[in-house]
Amino acid sequence: MPFEPRNSRYEKKKKGFLKRDKPKVEPKKEVEKSSKVAPKRVKPDESSRAMQKEQPSITQTTSVNLPNGAETKAKSDLSQPVANPDSALKELKADQVSPMTTNQPDMRLTSSEALTVEHQTASNQVTPVSKTLSRRARLNEQKTGNHVMRSKKSSRKGKRTNNATAIRPVKKNKLNRGKQQRRPQMTAKNGKRRFVWIVLTLVVLLVGILGWRGISSYRQSNDYSAMQPKNGKKQEVYIPQGATVQQIGQILVNKHLVHSNKAFLHYVSTHDASNMLAGYYQLSPSMPMKTLVDHLLKGGSDTPVNHDMVLTMTEGEGIASFAKKVGNSNKFTESDFLAKVNDQTFLEKLAKNYPKLLTSAMAAKDTRYRLEGYLYPATYDYAQYQTVEDLITAMVAKTDSEMQPYYSKIKKSNMSVQELMTVASLVQGEGVGDKDMRIIAGVFLNRLDINMPIQSDVAIKYALQTDRVNLSVDDTMVDSPFNLYRNSGYGPGPMNNPSIQAVKAVLNPKDRDKKYLFFVANLKTGAITYTKNQKDHDEAVAKVDKINQGMENR
Template structure:
């Protein structure tokens, strides 16, 4: 090869130019390896010589080998030059798959992190929303302002649904949420809300409002009262006296003195003859109006006298009980007897089903001349309010002691609700003679025999 170059200096110069140009192209290539070797350069020289002479020098074939052999001998580098017409994975299949697998793992990790972050954010936001909703509902179930007794006159239009009533009360600033009111009244099975004008205050509970709407308002607007007097169901006369003393300017002593005033009772009897006929004939009663002071919410004006307050309560009893007079006569009972049993049922049971069964138990006992043995009668006879009655208590000398005396007693033991009255008039037929309530759960257990009853007492009371 050396001799040929000497014999043809022009060709040698031409070849050198071409080789230099190729060499420069490799140097400019971005994929040129750093460890470019002389043997690779010789490969291009050999190719050019072959093009010029039509053959390849033997010594170069022996020392270097064919092009395919030389390509196999070269160690693949990560940044090695890749011809434009060949794919990288064809030349470096293993490295490419590894890199792609690693890339996918990185991408999966990033995706997982993003998903985890999104889930945590959603849980956090959901927790905040859930807690906020819980607080909102909880606060909506309470009075809007427990310290605000200022009465507001509210008109409930005829035909209003519970939802529409709730909206009216919310706009009138009586309750916090009309939506919560709607669901609460449905949950508590409040029905029969009546249209009319009502006087309400922000310190009223949802139950107080529901019961007031069931009782009905006035058909026309009235002067806004100064205060609101609420008598809870099952309150006896002495408890009513304390409640009146808290709201009005009249003391307990004054109220109880009016309850014992025969002249005042006679005046009321003339006004409500059917209602108070049984109370007038009763003997040995502590207060003749016990059971006739209907538990409800009343409007109180500073100009009201104590007689006005009591008359308002008796008038409410007359309104509620008059529709039941015919049914009472059909059962061969007096109104006074119905109120007396209802006053026991009011305290002995809470659920409607229990009250109806208890009313029948009392009827079963009276039918066989068996004492009712109600603890409520003992507590009334003692004039005390305590959780448990002892054997010593059952021996108290009083006509109200239904452990010692048969029948219903002199008269009512408290002022019962309409629900308790309905339970007496529509009891559930049964053949039970005993019942006892679990002091923890309030569940009532009924028994036909004394032995079965004592088993329940031992299990649910003496425990």
């Protein structure tokens, strides 16, 4: 048997301790120890108080003077197994305490207090009180303990419970202040690096895009190959009179005959091939750029291939000339066409449908044909028109459609539509190409501003109804309202049907500030000389007169 230190307190009470006699069993030894600790009462927490309301409290009272019979009965009861814990609790209303605590005041502990004392005195090796209780009491104590533990766990998770939630002190991180001070420096450094990378990326992308566009532009401007080398099917292409090189290139692009307008313009400028002629051409996608340009330099046909079913009015052509083409068809006659363009009832109907275009034309006097200048120069398939009236209506509607963007500008120019179309018809007959048309328009407008006669050969030819190239002095003296050598102003009206290009030239004249009042053309080369006074004009005429006199219509 291991050595056990003597306890003088127990030696006094146990007479047979040294003789190894069995001491008398005192049932509530544990209560002695707990009674020792009892003065240090711990305030029960709120959860244990709540459990006291739900469960009947088990009190432990002390009885000091017990009779010998009662003590013996108590011993025997403790040694016997408890059959009915509830009845046992009723009989044992009080617990015995050690004689050491007989003089102390009565201290009653509830089951939850006993459990609290058990936890607080565990370090002092105090025997739990619950061991002396009945089975139901121990179960209740167990439930109460679990409830307390759950309350502690729930309080740790931040849940609201009956127990007071423990507030943990927040430890300040000493490094936070340093990190907050260093973070802006690191952010600025990273921001600089990020900015540099973004700039470099953008520069690389920009250089790549510019390089790609440069290479693509170079390829486009130097691609003279055929669009479809194996496609030899020809298609009809119409190049209008007075079309610019850029307009011709766009026509070829629309017909899918060249890769781009840029390539066409580059070829024409590098091969000096700007003198292309108007007309109808039979071209195919298998032709390279050189073959296409050669065809355009030679000139095309005046009529389309399928001319039996179409009527073509060219730019600058008059109604009288077009009426002859109508008469050559198998459907309409020349006389029917000429009669309809001067039919007052029909004209009023058209003016009502197209007021912006024809109002000023209806008010004009001394005109030969009311609709002169308002039949749009284009190709028309007369097979789809039942009457001459349908054909003329289609031609007027086309003119109105092309003029729509310019009505507001015409109103600001202080010219009526009739006056504008008159100047445009003269420009159409005198000039070739956009540049010369705009300068000639400026010359005519300069003359009109100073009330000087326009003096255009186009007007004299219309008055005489002739196509002769060279006119005599007697021709310029003809008595006609269309003789703009003798009469100042605009005259009665248009002398032909101008293109929309001539209309735009009048609305956007060029070099008006140079005050040109005269011009003369070399009919062989097409070069035009512009002058500001009569003396310079006479000198320019003398230089080209011999060449022009040798030119005649064939």
